[in-house]
Amino acid sequence: MLKLLRNKKTAKKIWIGLAIIIMPAFVFWGFGGAPHDKDESRYLGSISGKKITPLEFNSSLSAVRNMAIMQYGENLREIEKTLNLEAQAWQRLALLEAAKKFKIKATDQEVIKQIENYPFFMRQGKFDSKTYNELLRYTFHIQARAFEEQARQNIIIYKLYNKVTDGITVDDKETREGYLKIKSAIDPKFKIDENKFLSEKKEFEIIILEKKKQEHFSEFIAGLLK
Numbered sequence: 001m002l003k004l005l006r007n008k009k010t011a012k013k014i015w016i017g018l019a020i021i022i023m024p025a026f027v028f029w030g031f032g033g034a035p036h037d038k039d040e041s042r043y044l045g046s047i048s049g050k051k052i053t054p055l056e057f058n059s060s061l062s063a064v065r066n067m068a069i070m071q072y073g074e075n076l077r078e079i080e081k082t083l084n085l086e087a088q089a090w091q092r093l094a095l096l097e098a099a100k101k102f103k104i105k106a107t108d109q110e111v112i113k114q115i116e117n118y119p120f121f122m123r124q125g126k127f128d129s130k131t132y133n134e135l136l137r138y139t140f141h142i143q144a145r146a147f148e149e150q151a152r153q154n155i156i157i158y159k160l161y162n163k164v165t166d167g168i169t170v171d172d173k174e175t176r177e178g179y180l181k182i183k184s185a186i187d188p189k190f191k192i193d194e195n196k197f198l199s200e201k202k203e204f205e206i207i208i209l210e211k212k213k214q215e216h217f218s219e220f221i222a223g224l225l226k
Helices: 002-006 008-018 054-083 085-101 108-117 129-140 144-165 172-186 194-224
Strands: 045-047 050-052
Touching: 045 085, 054 085, 054 129, 054 144, 085 144, 085 194, 108 144, 129 144, 144 194, 172 194
Parallel strands: none
Antiparallel strands: 045 050
16 A cells, blocks of 8 residues: 555655645744643643643644655655654644634535545546545554544645745746756756756746745744744
């Protein structure tokens, strides 16, 4: 089952959908730390004043681990220790708490559509319920209802990202500077060839714009949780 997820074409399709959801590691702001008295013993910490129970944290940890499975497949075992999934679980809780303030929601139809569009649940180009149930049981080790709730949360985070980064653009100067930076990292002696730059401009503009959006989103979360 994990080999299916590792398929290059499958992985590419998945990553396009998950790239915005799995954000670069944020510094975690707002985590209240370990409980100090008996009244707080039921909680692991807090986010913007909201206490987080072990159940809430474990649900978030399950969600980020399932996303890692979707991204890395059978290779996850080799790199799991480097991913810091616990930090990602806290980050996910912070994002969902932020989304509540914007009253962002996801409909049942959106959840169904997202799950049915995952390529690893398909057979001959169509969603296959047998494959879905087998992967949930043997690969994700989760019940359908819980997986569907995780999918709902993923959509909510995606909507939050789009809302916060809406209107961000890059101009020609930013694209040119970003292009030079990326190319120079590979070849320190690199010099821009105008014809080649123009042929690759659109592709790099997308990369540079996404990086700018992610940086803005990270700053937004930092300010929100101070």
